[in-house]
Amino acid sequence: MSMDPTVVVHPDPEVLAAAAAARLVSTLADIQARKGSASVVLTGGGTGIAVLEQVRRSPAKNAVDWSQLDIFWGDERFLPADDDERNEKQARQALLDHVPVEESRVHAMAASDGEFGDDPDAAAAGYAEVLAAAARSSSTATGAVEVPTFDILLLGIGGEGHVASIFPSSPAAAETRSTVVAVRDCPKPPPTRLSLTFPAIRAAEEVWLLTSGEAKADAVALALAGADEMSLPASGARGKQRTVWLIDRSAASKIHTLRR
Numbered sequence: 607m608s609m610d611p612t613v614v615v616h617p618d619p620e621v622l623a624a625a626a627a628a629r630l631v632s633t634l635a636d637i638q639a640r641k642g643s644a645s646v647v648l649t650g651g652g653t654g655i656a657v658l659e660q661v662r663r664s665p666a667k668n669a670v671d672w673s674q675l676d677i678f679w680g681d682e683r684f685l686p687a688d689d690d691e692r693n694e695k696q697a698r699q700a701l702l703d704h705v706p707v708e709e710s711r712v713h714a715m716a717a718s719d720g721e722f723g724d725d726p727d728a729a730a731a732g733y734a735e736v737l738a739a740a741a742r743s744s745s746t747a748t749g750a751v752e753v754p755t756f757d758i759l760l761l762g763i764g765g766e767g768h769v770a771s772i773f774p775s776s777p778a779a780a781e782t783r784s785t786v787v788a789v790r791d792c793p794k795p796p797p798t799r800l801s802l803t804f805p806a807i808r809a810a811e812e813v814w815l816l817t818s819g820e821a822k823a824d825a826v827a828l829a830l831a832g833a834d835e836m837s838l839p840a841s842g843a844r845g846k847q848r849t850v851w852l853i854d855r856s857a858a859s860k861i862h863t864l865r866r
């Protein structure tokens with residue numbers, strides 16, 4: 607069980623994205639120096655993609671051996687593969703198409719015009735099997751949850767406290783067995799998505815929550831004050847070894863008023 611979260615407050619969204627990118631590069635390089643390879647779970651959303659763009663711009667980016675990096679997603683918009691709203695497409699444009707990743711180690715969630723057609727439940731089950739197969743082939747994944755070792759799992763946060771596509775008081779927030787679920791009627795468009803669940807998220811070694819702006823201040827403060835994860839999913843996003851909140855001053859502006 608990880609200790610209290612580490613909270614790092616940055617002056618503004620631009621510094622947050624650049625600092626988070628630097629932290630990600632150096633952390634992945636450290637993990638690869640120790641283990642030979644590393645794994646990261648990417649997030650969609652403006653902050654998550656801004657971090658990837660900053661990694662692309664970083665002169666230090668090739669401290670990471672991109673061919674020895676397993677890449678997964680925490681959630682995906684269930685849309686055709688070439689839709690600009692796809693998290694995978696945005697991540698490729700921001701970073702992955704600009705570094706020498708090993709494509710067999712890039713594990714995108716299915717698109718709605720992919721191998722499972724427009725069946726999000728089948729697509730979710732398919733990704734759960736990708737994770738289970740990766741866990742079986744990994745010498746280090748020892749947890750009860752059928753996912754590989756996620757070294758760093760990145761998450762953005764919605765204004766009402768969602769992480770990945772786990773929205774407040776949703777079936778996904780209550781899911782305790784499946785590692786990946788289909789999510790329908792999401793308040794944040796598009797309405798149909800695929801998402802890791804809390805068991806999968808909490809199997810990660812480190813969970814990093816990344817957000818900025820006044821609109822997130824209540825969710826950040828409530829989560830750090832220990833709100834119930836059903837009503838405030840960000841509260842349930844914890845890593846086995848470490849939980850890190852990388853936020854800007856605006857998103858941190860209500861922490862002191864709500865922390866009990």
Ligand SMILES: O=C(O)[C@H](O)[C@@H](O)[C@H](O)[C@H](O)COP(=O)(O)O
Nearest residue numbers: 650651652653762763764769770
């Ligand atoms: O697919 C998605 O939309 C994301 O995974 C979602 O969880 C996002 O990270 C948050 O909604 C924050 O998004 P912003 O950083 O744009 O506020």
